[in-house]
Amino acid sequence: DTEVTQTPKHLVMGMTNKKSLKCEQHMGHRAMYWYKQKAKKPPELMFVYSYEKLSINESVPSRFSPECPNSSLLNLHLHALQPEDSALYLCASSQERGGAGPKEQFFGPGTRLTVL
Amino acid sequence: GEDVEQSLFLSVREGDSSVINCTYTDSSSTYLYWYKQEPGAGLQLLTYIFSNMDMKQDQRLTVLLNKKDKHLSLRIADTQTGDSAIYFCAERVTGRRALTFGSGTRLQVQP
Numbered sequence: 214d215t216e217v218t219q220t221p222k223h224l225v226m227g228m229t230n231k232k233s234l235k236c237e238q239h240m241g242h243r244a245m246y247w248y249k250q251k252a253k254k255p256p257e258l259m260f261v262y263s264y265e266k267l268s269i270n271e272s273v274p275s276r277f278s279p280e281c282p283n284s285s286l287l288n289l290h291l292h293a294l295q296p297e298d299s300a301l302y303l304c305a306s307s308q309e310r311g312g313a314g315p316k317e318q319f320f321g322p323g324t325r326l327t328v329l
Numbered sequence: 330g331e332d333v334e335q336s337l338f339l340s341v342r343e344g345d346s347s348v349i350n351c352t353y354t355d356s357s358s359t360y361l362y363w364y365k366q367e368p369g370a371g372l373q374l375l376t377y378i379f380s381n382m383d384m385k386q387d388q389r390l391t392v393l394l395n396k397k398d399k400h401l402s403l404r405i406a407d408t409q410t411g412d413s414a415i416y417f418c419a420e421r422v423t424g425r426r427a428l429t430f431g432s433g434t435r436l437q438v439q440p
Contacts, residue, residue: 244426246426253433255431255433256372256417258428261427268426271427303372307426315360316421319374320364320371320372320373320374322371323370323371
């Protein structure tokens with residue numbers, strides 16, 4: 214099983230709403246990632262979790278709040294978003310082991326978020 | 330610093346070979362990856378190459394790496410209409426988890 218799943222596929226929310234994006238993998242990967250992708254642009258890293266602990270926050274505004282409740286799940290809580298936050302939000306996971314190795318990142322299908 | 334560049338667009342005819350090019354600047358890159366993204370979908374990992382390799386072949390895909398020139402290419406043999414997508418190269422620098430992506434190349438395959 215090399216699948217990363219994300220829910221919901223699409224989300225429309227107002228600027229005062231609170232919503233959450235969910236990501237799940239059962240590959241035993243201990244590193245999980247959130248990326249943001251605007252139209253016609255490459256993905257941009259937002260957060261990295263390693264062994265359920267936040268290890269990288271790429272200066273993301275606090276209206277985005279990640280959570281890693283266990284080794285298979287990753288959430289992104291959204292609150293008071295702006296229209297410019299509309300994008301495709303991608304989750305990825307990879308093995309987390311010491312030493313060398315490709316540490317391929319496997320991506321989910323993404324959640325298409327529209328903020329009105 | 331890290332900077333990965335790709336040409337924006339490539340059009341080929343079905344059955345021809347496609348070659349997508351990528352240049353990177355960080356000499357401490359350890360692994361370089363190729364991802365495919367179809368419209369409205371996530372990224373699919375196609376292949377990767379370790380930086381001490383020159384070439385890697387996987388079925389219709391051939392990756393060539395010129396480390397001296399920091400140039401990476403992906404050749405798709407016998408290109409099919411289902412290969413139409415955006416192709417991203419990405420590098421991972423030693424000691425970092427994060428990937429740095431190129432801007433993506435849109436491959437259009439004409440029947």
